[in-house]
Amino acid sequence: MITLTPEQTAAADRFIDEQHGRLGRLGESLFEAFRYDENKKRVSAQVRNLQQIVCSATRFADIEDFVKNQMGKGTASARQWQQVGDTVLENLKLLRQKAAGIVDESPDAQHAVRLRLARSWVRAVVSEYLYRIACAEMEKRHA
Amino acid sequence: MLSPEVLSDTEFAEQAALAVDSYVTEHGCPKTVTRAQIYGLLHVAKNQPTSVKQFAGHQKQRAEKRNDEDQRLFWVCVEQLCDGSPPRTPWSLQQCAERSMPPELHGEDVAPGEKLSLEQRQRRSEVKKARQRWLFAWYNEHYPQFFQRFCAHYLYRLGMKGD
Numbered sequence: 001m002i003t004l005t006p007e008q009t010a011a012a013d014r015f016i017d018e019q020h021g022r023l024g025r026l027g028e029s030l031f032e033a034f035r036y037d038e039n040k041k042r043v044s045a046q047v048r049n050l051q052q053i054v055c056s057a058t059r060f061a062d063i064e065d066f067v068k069n070q071m072g073k074g075t076a077s078a079r080q081w082q083q084v085g086d087t088v089l090e091n092l093k094l095l096r097q098k099a100a101g102i103v104d105e106s107p108d109a110q111h112a113v114r115l116r117l118a119r120s121w122v123r124a125v126v127s128e129y130l131y132r133i134a135c136a137e138m139e140k141r142h143a
Numbered sequence: 144m145l146s147p148e149v150l151s152d153t154e155f156a157e158q159a160a161l162a163v164d165s166y167v168t169e170h171g172c173p174k175t176v177t178r179a180q181i182y183g184l185l186h187v188a189k190n191q192p193t194s195v196k197q198f199a200g201h202q203k204q205r206a207e208k209r210n211d212e213d214q215r216l217f218w219v220c221v222e223q224l225c226d227g228s229p230p231r232t233p234w235s236l237q238q239c240a241e242r243s244m245p246p247e248l249h250g251e252d253v254a255p256g257e258k259l260s261l262e263q264r265q266r267r268s269e270v271k272k273a274r275q276r277w278l279f280a281w282y283n284e285h286y287p288q289f290f291q292r293f294c295a296h297y298l299y300r301l302g303m304k305g306d
Binding site: 058059060061062064065067068069071072073074078081082085086108109110111114 | 144145146148149151152153156160178288291292295296297298300301302303
């Protein structure tokens with residue numbers, strides 16, 4: 001894997017920071033679509049799988065394929081994914097465009113930036129999703 | 144030359160989506176091109192990459208016998224993505240492989256009527272064999288990646304159609 005320059009890393013991190021509002025809304029959408037296991041206090045397996053694929057992917061397009069495959073299955077989880085999947089794909093498209101803007105001369109560096117953006121993106125989105133779970137739990141306790 | 148990861152991430156992702164969108168725009172997602180068939184295509188691409196075209200040809204023949212034109216055209220699309228040529232097929236895996244191939248494996252053109260020495264003929268034969276070995280290795284590495292993108296995008300279009 002290619003090593004990014006400090007400037008490229010900073011640009012990627014700054015972009016994710018600037019997208020805070022959008023990512024928060026997506027995290028909320030994930031909560032609305034997938035909820036969580038209230039009895040066992042477990043996060044949705046779909047959200048966990050998304051996080052896992054993003055953190056382990058060596059190709060950005062593998063993340064996109066994961067979402068598309070989930071949306072295309074004829075299962076109950078596919079209907080959940082269809083609620084948020086297009087928004088997730090639009091987010092990923094934006095990350096692709098941003099990576100091309102941060103690095104325009106090296107396809108390998110662009111690839112590395114895409115993956116860095118994706119990992120920062122999923123951290124922000126899942127953080128909001130987890131926060132929504134915490135809010136739901138607090139509401140239940142105070143009810 | 145792009146690394147396999149970058150090629151898969153960029154050109155393959157783009158071309159796979161274009162091919163699926165083009166087919167779906169013209170034919171929709173026919174009921175007869177089922178998830179099982181897509182998973183079958185993906186299985187062949189991952190486990191027997193160099194057999195994808197043969198698999199597609201077989202599926203095409205079965206569709207012809209059933210007079211299922213939409214399904215036949217789907218498998219024609221897959222065949223063209225394997226080794227189609229311009230102008231009918233602006234992009235295919237074979238064209239991509241040829242562009243990626245090291246220059247020394249392209250071989251030299253021989254003028255009509257030109258006689259080659261024994262050494263030259265042997266050299267051409269060696270280059271041809273090296274080219275075939277290179278292509279075989281390239282196809283084995285890249286077919287699974289491309290058809291992963293293709294199948295994922297088709298399933299996505301199928302899912303959004305509501306089937």
